[in-house]
Amino acid sequence: MKHLSLLLLLSLFFQPLFGQRLKVSKNQRFLITEKGEPFFYMADTAWELFHRCTREQSEQYLSKRAEQGFNVVQAVALAEIDGLLTPNPYGEVPLIEENQKKPNARYFEHIDYIINKADSLNLYIALLPTWGDKVFKNSWGKGPEIFTPENAFAYGKWIGDRYKNFDNIIWIIGGDRNPRPDSNDVAIWNQMAEGIAKGAGGYDQTLMSYHPQPKRGGGSSTWFHNEPWLDFNMHQTGHCPDHESHARISHDYNLIPVKPTLDGEPLYEDHPYCFNAKEFGYSIPENIRPIMYSNVFAGACGQTYGNHNVWQMYSSNKVGINGPLRPWPMALDLPAANQVRHLKNLMLSRPYLSRIPDQTMVASAQELNEHYVSATRDAHGTYALFYFPTGKPVQANLSKLRGKSLVTHWYDPRTGATFLGPKIGSSREITISPPTEGKGQDWVWIVDDSAQAYAPPGSQQ
16 A cells, blocks of 8 residues: 555656647648657557556566557556456555546556656557446446446546646547447447546547447447547457458548548457467467558558557466467567567658558559558658558559659568669559568558658658
């Protein structure tokens, strides 16, 4: 108990070192800092971070993710795995008597400390006020169900007020649930979100989205796109083979009013593939990278990564979910966790806020499958990027690029290595073949207006 009290005292003197809030860019497509700098949302899912980790463990986790190039951590206040009844490592539960009107200060002091530590490492916390099973349970939720349209606003207002002075907070409502038809679910989430905005000082003081289950078409946009509290959309790919993620991003990208969008839960690394490890094994980087690059090239403002061992902070003395696991500290360095930085670095190495998706640059007929080549470019025609998930050759149409001469590079999503690509002559239509072909042989082809003299792809600016 004394140790937890010290956490609050320390957090009061722990001055944030980062301190730039995020907001939506002027063109409503991306996220930027208060200074107007581009922000590529590169998140990890650590849903059980506040619930299962000690202060020392949280520092170990956050330091590693910062080192690996992540800039957002998604975590939950009222956690998924029996989050109301099983205490944190210091013996504290979040609510007294499971009553949302009685938050336990000692539990939230621990959360305060972790958020401040994240801030010192230039990490934002995408904070879920509650997991969705506290609104409704199902086959994987224990609950108990404690929120109603009548009480959700008050809890939202309380937690919004508590964290209104933390600059590194992104608010995420929902917690892995799609609102049910003929239910109060939409009303509950709306009330909670409105309460957060009220407690934090208004819509202009919050950056907020909604974390849904996988859904054809849109995700959060299905229910909340026109709500004033929803600043950017989020969908979930889920953990089965799925080539529709590009289409989901495109769906949200084309909605009016325009809002940023991203995938908040893709296929996790080391997850039982489609929940069936016996038949399909466990997910590996070659399953994960195509989802991420395809999403971003379709217009997403960033991408989330996840690791099946890490999201639940699994250790030998904790209950595991969905099959055999390795302790989370061992899982921090699995390959894909060290590869996601290459996506962020690539996107930020070219003018970012003027980027648009443009599939017309792929002239070959395509089906939306594992070979689907996606394309994005600068709206002013100074560069274009093509992502080849399996190295399949395609006909590229470069007519929308300006400049008398073009220079090309190949970029390796596995290593971040780059080297010169084929020379482009006077023709703006070319059949392009990546260096290698096959499953796991994904490549990015970058075409630049040579007059721009851009740095090599992926270079830190």
